Amino acid sequence: MKNITITMPDDLARRTRVLAAEANTSMSQYLCQLVAKNVSTDDSYEAAMKRYLSRRRGGLRLSGQGMPSRDEIHDRHALR
Numbered sequence: 001m002k003n004i005t006i007t008m009p010d011d012l013a014r015r016t017r018v019l020a021a022e023a024n025t026s027m028s029q030y031l032c033q034l035v036a037k038n039v040s041t042d043d044s045y046e047a048a049m050k051r052y053l054s055r056r057r058g059g060l061r062l063s064g065q066g067m068p069s070r071d072e073i074h075d076r077h078a079l080r
Helices: 010-022 027-054
Strands: none
Touching (some): 010 027
């Protein structure tokens, strides 16, 4: 385990100490849990983004039908 030193404003340190006490843990352990949670969330986001970007770019295909033409999309008579 690595020891680190952090610097924060007094009011933030006081509030963090109270939150750690309410969680029944040390300030060090409380901060460690917060960082671990953020790293986990970031890793999940990165993995989801990679999955999304690796998908084949085929556009929308509804039951094997081709996409409508521009004229079909903008045909006002069909909307009435």
